[in-house]
Amino acid sequence: MATTAKRPAPNPLRAGLRVGGASVPTVFVIYGASGDLSQRKLLPAIYNLAVRGLLPNRFAVIGYARSDMDNESFREFARAAVEKFSRTPVDDHLWQAFAQLLHYQSGSFDEEGFRVLGDRLEAIDAGHGTGGNRVYYLSTPASFFPVIVQAMGATRLNRPPGVARVVIEKPFGHDLVSARELADVVHRSFRENQIYRIDHYLGKETVQNIFAFRFANAIFEPVWNNTHVDHVQITVGESIGVEHRAAFYEETGVVRDIVQNHLLQVFSLVAMEPPAAFDADPIRDEKAKLLRATKPMTLENAVRGQYGDGYVAGEQAAAYLDEPNVPPDSNTPTYIAARLEIGNWRWAGTPFYIRAGKRLAKRVTEVAVQFKRPPHLPFPVDAVEQLEPNALVLRIQPDEGISLRFGAKSPTPTLALRTVNMDFLYGSAFLAEVPEAYETLILDAVRGDGTLFTRQDSVERSWEIVDPLLEQWRKGAPQVYPAGSWGPDLADELLSRDGRRWRRP
Amino acid sequence: MSANNETSDLAAVEAMLRAARGGDRTGSVRAITLNLIVLAPDADGVEAAVQALEHVGPSHPLRAIVATPTEGELRASVASSCWVGASERQVCSERVVVEAGAKALPSAVTSLLVPDLPVFLWWQGEFGDDGLAEQLSRLASRVVVDSGECGLDGVAAARRMGGSVADLAWAALMPWRDAVAGLFDGPSEVKALERIQAVDVRGPENEARLMAGWLRSALDSEIDLHREGRSQHLERVTMQSGGKEYLVERRGRGRLGTATVPGLVDYPVLLASPPRSSLLANELSRLSSDRLFEQALEAA
Structure with a gap:
C-alpha cells in the first residue's frame, strides 16, 4: 500500500491563478507510449493542453514502451501523432518548446525496466524541478495492468517523493469477480484516491452538461421524479458496425462495451440525487447510491439483438456474422434493450428503458424524459387527439441540445391542440471550441480532480447490475435486426407490453 | 453575415x-x-x-x-x-x-x-x-x-x-503572473519568496505597478519596484532572493518566454498576450469583482 499522498507546499502567488488549469509540477508517465491510444489521443491531448496553457509550468512527459526509441525519435513520433490526430494544427514555434518536455525510456514492463525508469524520473525531477509528483498513465492492453502495477510497487515507483496517481483505461475487469481481482492488485500499490479509472465518455462536455442542466436550473428538478415522469428512455445508437475490432467485440459485446460503463454512467447522472457539492466524492457518492438502488438486469426485462445485413444511411451494410473474423455461430449481442428499475423514493415505479446498439439507423446518444399526461384535459376529445405528453430530450451527441415537447393551440377556427417542439442547440449559444474528452480527463488527473473518474464501488455495482444478464445470455441466440433499423421487434414489445413505445431519435 | x-x-x-x-x-x-x-x-x-x-x-x-x-x-x-x-x-x-x-x-x-x-x-x-x-x-x-x-x-x-x-491591462498580465508564480512552485523555492525585497520590471508603468502590487498583496510584504524600459509590453520580471536571481523574460516578440530558476534547467513559458477582444470576452464571463485585482490595485 502506498503512503498517504503528500501535499505540496502552498505557493502564495498561486491564489486565483490557473483556475481550471494545473500548476503543481508533475511528470506524466505514459506506459505503452508507442501504442495506438498514445498516438491517437494522449499525445495530441497533452499538446493541446500545453497550447491552451493549462499544464503546469514545470511539466515533463516520459514515454515508456518496449519500442526502441530515444528522446529525439520519440519527439518525432509525437509530432507525427499530433499532426495527424490533434484537433488543432501544430504551431511550429510552440512545438519547439513543447518538444523539450518530451522524454523517452525504452524497457519492458518488469522490475528491471522500472528501476531504470525510476532513475530517469529522479534525473528529470532534479533538472526540471518536478518535485517527485507523478501521473502514471497505463495506455496498454488491460492484460498488462496487473503486471505493471505490481512492478511499480516492487520498484517503489508508487512511492515517489511527491504525489503519485495512476490512470487506468477501461475495461475494469470483464465481470464482477475479475473487477475485484484487478482492484485487489492495484490496491496493493495505490490507495483508491490515487486511482483514476478513465471512461472517456464522462470527459465529454455534453455529458457534463447533464449536471449543469439538472442542478443549475430550479424549474426542472421539482418535476424530476416518479410523480411527474412517466418513464425515461436512454438511447446510445451507433451507425457503424464492428469494423476491424471483431476480436475485441467478440470478447465484449454490447453490454460490456457500452452498457456496463458509458450507459450506466449517463443513467446515473440522469437519475442521481443532487450532490452537496460539485466535488469528486459528493458526486461519486450519489452515483454509487443510485447504482446500489438499481435492480440487477433480468432476462425477462431485456432483449438482445445482432445486426443482419441492410442499409445504413443509404449505404449497404454487411451482417455481423459476415464481418471479418466473426465466427459464423457467434451469439455476441450487438444490441440491447432493457428495462431498468430503481428502488428509491424518487424513482420507484418509473422505468428507465435503455437501448444501445451497432448498425442502428443513426448515431445518436440522447436521454428522453417523458412526462405523465395531465390528470384532466378540459378540451373536446377531437381537439386533443394529436396531443402527445410532454417530453424533455437531452441530446448528448450529435447536435447537443435540449428539446421540449409541449402542446399548443393550432391557429384554426375550431379548437385543436398540436404537439410542438422547442429546440435549443448548445451550438447556437456558444461557439467556443470544445476540448477533446481526453484533454479534460488528463488535465483532471494532473490536477488531482477525480470527479469524472469512476470509483471502484461504482465499477463493482455496475457489474452486479449486468452480470446476471451476461450469465444468462451466454447461451441462446440474439434476434437478428436489419442494419439501419432501430433494433429487433422484441425491443418494441418490451415497451408495448407496458403500454409505451420507443421514441424515434 | x-x-x-x-x-x-x-x-x-x-x-x-x-x-x-x-x-x-x-x-x-x-x-x-x-x-x-x-x-x-x-x-x-x-x-x-x-x-x-x-x-x-x-x-x-x-x-x-x-x-x-x-x-x-x-x-x-x-x-x-x-x-x-x-x-x-x-x-x-x-x-x-x-x-x-x-x-x-x-x-x-x-x-x-x-x-x-x-x-x-x-x-x-x-x-x-x-x-x-x-x-x-x-x-x-x-x-x-x-x-x-x-x-x-x-x-x-x-x-x-x-x-x-x-x-484589461491586468487581464493581459495573467500569463506573466502565472510564469512568475511558477518560479516558486517547488517546495524549496516557496521558501525563497520570504526573502524577496524588490522586483525589477522592464515594461510599461501601469503593468509594472500592478505586478508589484500583486506581489506585495500576495506576499503581504513591502517590495520595492524598479522599473525600466519604454516598451508598450512587459519584457522582463526579475526578483532576487538570498543572492539568487529568479527571472521571466520574453523571447523576442513571440508568445514564448524563458523562466530561470536557480539550480534548474531553464524552461519555456507561454507569455501569449491575448488580443484585446479575447481579454474583453474573458471579462464578460464573470460578474463578481476580482478580489486579487482589487488588492493588487490598492497595493500598486
Whole structure:
C-alpha cells in the first residue's frame, strides 16, 4: 500500500491563478507510449493542453514502451501523432518548446525496466524541478495492468517523493469477480484516491452538461421524479458496425462495451440525487447510491439483438456474422434493450428503458424524459387527439441540445391542440471550441480532480447490475435486426407490453 | 453575415433588429446572454469596438450598444452579425451604435437594453469622472476599463462608482503572473519568496505597478519596484532572493518566454498576450469583482 499522498507546499502567488488549469509540477508517465491510444489521443491531448496553457509550468512527459526509441525519435513520433490526430494544427514555434518536455525510456514492463525508469524520473525531477509528483498513465492492453502495477510497487515507483496517481483505461475487469481481482492488485500499490479509472465518455462536455442542466436550473428538478415522469428512455445508437475490432467485440459485446460503463454512467447522472457539492466524492457518492438502488438486469426485462445485413444511411451494410473474423455461430449481442428499475423514493415505479446498439439507423446518444399526461384535459376529445405528453430530450451527441415537447393551440377556427417542439442547440449559444474528452480527463488527473473518474464501488455495482444478464445470455441466440433499423421487434414489445413505445431519435 | 440599418427613432430599433436577423420564424430561438454597453469617445473608438465585437460575439452572443457622445441629433444604426461554428450551428449578436448628446445618452442606452440580462460597460479611453460615467456605470454590473489608456487613477475612479471593475491591462498580465508564480512552485523555492525585497520590471508603468502590487498583496510584504524600459509590453520580471536571481523574460516578440530558476534547467513559458477582444470576452464571463485585482490595485 502506498503512503498517504503528500501535499505540496502552498505557493502564495498561486491564489486565483490557473483556475481550471494545473500548476503543481508533475511528470506524466505514459506506459505503452508507442501504442495506438498514445498516438491517437494522449499525445495530441497533452499538446493541446500545453497550447491552451493549462499544464503546469514545470511539466515533463516520459514515454515508456518496449519500442526502441530515444528522446529525439520519440519527439518525432509525437509530432507525427499530433499532426495527424490533434484537433488543432501544430504551431511550429510552440512545438519547439513543447518538444523539450518530451522524454523517452525504452524497457519492458518488469522490475528491471522500472528501476531504470525510476532513475530517469529522479534525473528529470532534479533538472526540471518536478518535485517527485507523478501521473502514471497505463495506455496498454488491460492484460498488462496487473503486471505493471505490481512492478511499480516492487520498484517503489508508487512511492515517489511527491504525489503519485495512476490512470487506468477501461475495461475494469470483464465481470464482477475479475473487477475485484484487478482492484485487489492495484490496491496493493495505490490507495483508491490515487486511482483514476478513465471512461472517456464522462470527459465529454455534453455529458457534463447533464449536471449543469439538472442542478443549475430550479424549474426542472421539482418535476424530476416518479410523480411527474412517466418513464425515461436512454438511447446510445451507433451507425457503424464492428469494423476491424471483431476480436475485441467478440470478447465484449454490447453490454460490456457500452452498457456496463458509458450507459450506466449517463443513467446515473440522469437519475442521481443532487450532490452537496460539485466535488469528486459528493458526486461519486450519489452515483454509487443510485447504482446500489438499481435492480440487477433480468432476462425477462431485456432483449438482445445482432445486426443482419441492410442499409445504413443509404449505404449497404454487411451482417455481423459476415464481418471479418466473426465466427459464423457467434451469439455476441450487438444490441440491447432493457428495462431498468430503481428502488428509491424518487424513482420507484418509473422505468428507465435503455437501448444501445451497432448498425442502428443513426448515431445518436440522447436521454428522453417523458412526462405523465395531465390528470384532466378540459378540451373536446377531437381537439386533443394529436396531443402527445410532454417530453424533455437531452441530446448528448450529435447536435447537443435540449428539446421540449409541449402542446399548443393550432391557429384554426375550431379548437385543436398540436404537439410542438422547442429546440435549443448548445451550438447556437456558444461557439467556443470544445476540448477533446481526453484533454479534460488528463488535465483532471494532473490536477488531482477525480470527479469524472469512476470509483471502484461504482465499477463493482455496475457489474452486479449486468452480470446476471451476461450469465444468462451466454447461451441462446440474439434476434437478428436489419442494419439501419432501430433494433429487433422484441425491443418494441418490451415497451408495448407496458403500454409505451420507443421514441424515434 | 450581417445587415445594417439606420434610424433616429429608438422605438424602431427592436423591429429593425428583428428584420436584421431575418424575422421571427416558427421555432426560432434567439440566444442572447448579456448586454454590453461600449462608451466609444469617437469614430475610431466605434471602429475598435465593432472589430472587437466581431471576435467576442461567437463566444458571447450579446446585444452591444455602442454609445458615442456628440453635439448632433440622436442617431442609431443597427446591425446583426452571425457566426457559424464547426458544428454548422449559428450564433448571432446584435449591435446598436447610438450617437447622442451626453445628457441624452444614458436614457437612450437604457431604452435599448435587453431585459433581465446582465449589463457590462466597456469604457474606452480615459475614464471620465463626470455624470455620463456615473450614469452608465450605474446601469452596469461590471465596468471594463484599460489602465493602459486611463492609468491606474482612472481605474480607481471607476471603482469609486461602486460596481465591479475589470482592467484589461491586468487581464493581459495573467500569463506573466502565472510564469512568475511558477518560479516558486517547488517546495524549496516557496521558501525563497520570504526573502524577496524588490522586483525589477522592464515594461510599461501601469503593468509594472500592478505586478508589484500583486506581489506585495500576495506576499503581504513591502517590495520595492524598479522599473525600466519604454516598451508598450512587459519584457522582463526579475526578483532576487538570498543572492539568487529568479527571472521571466520574453523571447523576442513571440508568445514564448524563458523562466530561470536557480539550480534548474531553464524552461519555456507561454507569455501569449491575448488580443484585446479575447481579454474583453474573458471579462464578460464573470460578474463578481476580482478580489486579487482589487488588492493588487490598492497595493500598486
